[in-house]
């Protein structure tokens with residue numbers, strides 16, 4: 001299923017951050033989101049993932065197509081690595097956690113409490129969750145933060161495999177992942193009056 005964005009305006013605290021966005025993401029395609037700090041990449045991803053409404057425009061995607069990995073890993077500290085993945089498998093109606101464990105080399109950690117993992121290990125587990133969702137369109141916000149070189153390579157391989165299986169990915173990242181991907185620089189779409197100019201109490205949760 002292709003994700004189609006038409007004349008989209010995304011906002012923060014009611015103030016436009018990015019506007020006039022038009023693009024699509026087809027099966028097998030990766031798109032890298034670029035732009036300086038504060039330019040609106042997270043706001044865009046959150047809007048596409050359905051966590052906040054757009055100010056205007058259209059997001060055309062089928063139901064339950066999008067899986068989102070935010071800055072935080074969303075792990076349950078008192079569950080083990082395997083239990084975290086099983087929990088998410090239950091949420092998304094999936095069974096297989098071994099593919100995700102293999103993809104992110106989590107087997108030696110499978111019985112460790114998630115709360116005891118290092119930052120990079122937590123990130124690997126958070127990213128492994130994407131495979132568990134069974135959803136075709138991945139939205140990833142700075143997925144490689146805390147990852148070492150080997151883990152970045154694991155992540156890039158997982159994305160490649162996902163694309164090869166007909167999935168798609170929209171990835172906000174400042175580093176080169178070595179993926180065959182188009183780049184969408186959000187800079188030209190920054191709203192004339194952006195959220196930096198106004199105050200808002202709205203926090204990203």
Ligand SMILES: Nc1ncnc2c1ncn2[C@@H]1O[C@H](COP(=O)(O)OP(=O)(O)OP(=O)(O)O)[C@@H](O)[C@H]1O
Nearest residue numbers: 012036037038039040041042043195196199200202
């Ligand atoms: N609480 C807030 N009140 C007002 N503006 C905010 C608030 N939080 C974020 N913003 C602003 O919203 C805009 C978009 O931020 P966003 O996090 O989407 O950018 P980003 O491109 O993901 O940045 P980064 O590369 O630093 O992660 C920025 O101008 C930011 O300063």
